[in-house]
Amino acid sequence: MAKLKSVYICSECGYESAKWCGKCPGCGEWNSMNEEIKETVKPAVQPSSRTSVFSSPQLIKEIDTDDEKRSSTGSNELDRVLGGGLVKGSLVLIGGDPGIGKSTILMQVSNHLGGEGKKVLYVSGEESKRQREKIYTCTRRPIARRYAS
Numbered sequence: 001m002a003k004l005k006s007v008y009i010c011s012e013c014g015y016e017s018a019k020w021c022g023k024c025p026g027c028g029e030w031n032s033m034n035e036e037i038k039e040t041v042k043p044a045v046q047p048s049s050r051t052s053v054f055s056s057p058q059l060i061k062e063i064d065t066d067d068e069k070r071s072s073t074g075s076n077e078l079d080r081v082l083g084g085g086l087v088k089g090s091l092v093l094i095g096g097d098p099g100i101g102k103s104t105i106l107m108q109v110s111n112h113l114g115g116e117g118k119k120v121l122y123v124s125g126e127e128s129k130r131q132r133e134k135i136y137t138c139t140r141r142p143i144a145r146r147y148a149s
């Protein structure tokens, strides 16, 4: 989109300024600044990598969900609830009453995924380091055996 803009250019040295000045800051010449109208062109907005992912609208029936790769959480029950496991790039919100075992399940999932060589970042704003270590120690046992006992 083009926009007209006033600039002041020194006739002696070519110094360019957005404001008029009696003495050129470039060469020190007096009354050498002359107004010129310039057409400034804004560069087109570059699409970011985020927008390119959602490049065009798609009908729901046209979305192919068959090729979605799912990663097992290590828990058959959680995999079943998630529709077969975790989808890369997706976000899952685990909710429930306090003490219901959200942290324990997530620590088990973290342990399982870490064991598969995947990078896991476990962030907690509530538990103390000691609580986390206690949960982690409990989750070191295989999930199936833990639920069986």
Ligand SMILES: [Zn+2]
Binding pocket: 010, 011, 012, 013, 014, 015, 024, 025, 026, 027, 028, 029, 032
């Ligand atoms: Zn000048």
